[in-house]
Amino acid sequence: MLDYDKEADAYDDTRGGEPRAAAAADAVLALIPRTAGRLLDVGCGTGIVTRRLAAARPATRVTGADLTYGMARMAAARLPGAIVLADSRALPFPDATFDAVTSVWLLHLLDGRNDVRAVVAECARVLRPGGVYVTTVDKAAAHDVGSDVDAVLAARPRRPAPDAAHLVESYAALHGLRPAGQSRFPGRGQGRSPRRTAADLRRGWFTRLPPGDPLTEHFATHLESLPDQERPRPDPEFTLHAFTKP
Numbered sequence: 001m002l003d004y005d006k007e008a009d010a011y012d013d014t015r016g017g018e019p020r021a022a023a024a025a026d027a028v029l030a031l032i033p034r035t036a037g038r039l040l041d042v043g044c045g046t047g048i049v050t051r052r053l054a055a056a057r058p059a060t061r062v063t064g065a066d067l068t069y070g071m072a073r074m075a076a077a078r079l080p081g082a083i084v085l086a087d088s089r090a091l092p093f094p095d096a097t098f099d100a101v102t103s104v105w106l107l108h109l110l111d112g113r114n115d116v117r118a119v120v121a122e123c124a125r126v127l128r129p130g131g132v133y134v135t136t137v138d139k140a141a142a143h144d145v146g147s148d149v150d151a152v153l154a155a156r157p158r159r160p161a162p163d164a165a166h167l168v169e170s171y172a173a174l175h176g177l178r179p180a181g182q183s184r185f186p187g188r189g190q191g192r193s194p195r196r197t198a199a200d201l202r203r204g205w206f207t208r209l210p211p212g213d214p215l216t217e218h219f220a221t222h223l224e225s226l227p228d229q230e231r232p233r234p235d236p237e238f239t240l241h242a243f244t245k246p
Helices: 004-012 017-029 048-058 069-078 115-126 150-151 164-175 194-202 214-223
Strands: 038-042 061-068 083-085 098-103 126-139 178-186 237-244
Touching: 017 237, 048 061, 048 083, 061 098, 069 083, 083 098, 083 150, 098 115, 098 214, 115 126, 115 164, 126 164, 126 178, 126 194, 150 194, 150 214, 164 237, 194 214
Parallel strands: 038 061, 038 098, 061 083, 098 126
Antiparallel strands: 126 237, 178 237
16 A cells, blocks of 8 residues: 555646546536535545535535545645545544535555445445435456556456445445446546556555565566557546435
């Protein structure tokens, strides 16, 4: 797992920046009623998406929450007074506080199914009846776009996806949430180039391939043998699932 305090300053630049945030915010908002009075963005990171949610819905009171101080600090600069430092598994809000809750690019970061189940439970708890919960699912799978980079990485060890769609759906159902729609959006600027992917491997971005491990070097060396080292391959396409609370 990356150290997100250390990653915070460069996070947006290395993950598509404003174009990716715009695509994400537009897709999220398409699943949230305009009548939503309060919205909570769980795992808001640097606030780059949260700010767009707030700007697009000025009548909606938007709050962001993140566990990492470095990320929350950057989010607070974008949305002063609207960011709280909080664990998504134990949100510091009363039951039925929000008309909408979002978790974009969060569930895949969690350690396992129990943590994902706990986050979904908390999102359901703070959601008002009639409210909508929107989350990304299958994050890691979205990056497999059928490129030569993916062919090199196909044999790498992987952990089971904690944000697999069927798991998230089952956790949502356990807490009384019903499916309410889906959407997809492009991860603009996140297409992998061989050189950048090799560098990401060596700095520990791939959780089952630690820096300095011989297997890490094996994959990095193969990536460095591919043509067009600087050319990004196609962008990933992310999936959103929406749920409503009766």
